[in-house]
Amino acid sequence: MNALGVVIAVVTVAFVAAAGVYVTAWIDLVLARAVAGLEMRPLDALIAPLRWAAATALKARSTTERPDAEAWALAPALLAALAAVGLAAVPLAPGLLAADVANGIVLFGAAMALVVVAVFLQGWSPNSPLPMIGGYRFIAQGLSYEIPLAVVLIAAALPARSLAIAPIVTSQEHLWNVVRQPLGLPLYLMAGLGLAFWGPLALPEGQDLAGGSSLETSGVSLVLWRAAQLLVLVAVAAMGAAVFLGGWLGPLLPGAAWMILKTVFLLVPLIATRHFVARVPTERYVIVSWAILIPLSLLDVFAAGIQALVAAR
């Protein structure tokens, strides 16, 4: 283990994460204004996310009666760290990858599985009813998206016969997984929306709970919480681009450029759901997930397994 290498990797991930969060906030803002039919000067759109962050961070922090202060402070940091680990597992170009592990898909899955803990703690620790309902809601939501997420990722890893991300990318040289496994990407994106509690699946923070799990959060914690949520979206889009859209593979442009383009290509529709799709009731989401999405994802992995067996002949 090389100390300098570790430092460089951490700094790079932090930089990429910050850039990703900023771009995501900007896309969301542009979409929101466009949907509302508001005019906006380009410079304003570039500054607005930073202005919001500065204004929110400078506000006095409110607190509740007897909160679990440590867990409350930890939750946004935990979410940001998990999203950063997920992002670190994604290779930007051949060999250009912060967390070069043999089980990259499992690392990503482990980080994403702990997102439930972060959101639950965020809702539970303020000792306040609406956030707590949001936290408990997210557990039901987590149990519903986690299985399709894990299963479609396993299916995508099957043709590569490897759990590392780089072989999964190179295994798509002739045919991208989005074509080879048509169920994979839609199921992955739906699970990703649940993971980032975004748009139609913003159930723990729904308006019916007046903001839910982050209702009582304010100041720097709220800024970090929003940034971490956006970072989860970025990590989901980046992993989707690597695993389903052939990652860095592409003509003319350098690999990293293709990777960024494909990530943004997935990021835009993910962000847009917040402005075009209504929020789904929790019960309906849980039922649809268990009765339809999980069987479909199992179908996906069985089909991928049969394909892999046939290819091995």
Added chain:
Amino acid sequence: MILNITFWAFSALAVFSGWRVFRADSMVRAAYWLLVSFAAVGIILVLLKAEFLGLILILMMGGEMTIMAVFMVAFMMNPAGLNPMTMVHRHRIAIVAGVVSFLAIAALGLFARFPVARAPVGVDPTRRLGVELLGDSMLVFQSAGVTLLAAMIAAIAISSARGRYGDADEGSVEPTQLVPAADAGETAEGTQPIVGGRQ
């Protein structure tokens, strides 16, 4: 150097958080201290080159501890799980059992002869461990795993989508609890009694 520091730091974290589990005054805190302990052990496994095992341990425990916390809170008197409670009962037995098991493990660590043979380079530890643990029974275990998974999903799909007395998202009511249509009279639509029988 970095490896050693990391190992000792996460070992200390595993022991410390294990101790905090029993000092926590709420089920949720106890469950998550236990998760911290498991995650630290998972990272030690990664350091020991058992990368897959370590990561899978963290992956599984993340969901597991959350579910455990929810069940514990659901079965407890204070539903929020924030009121103080104690994790330690029957102190005398607990102390004796703790000391005896600590001594047993410490004795094992001090006196057992561990193999010193270095593993050959390029060995896949996950594969070797799987073969070592399951051997010829691999196919049986894999089939049992898939069967169990299918059974679990079927059970949950059956219970969540349509209960015996109606859709789960509409609030299932046993037929005998329902007001017969003729008796309902002035009862407005959608105000069926949930408990209390005929009225």
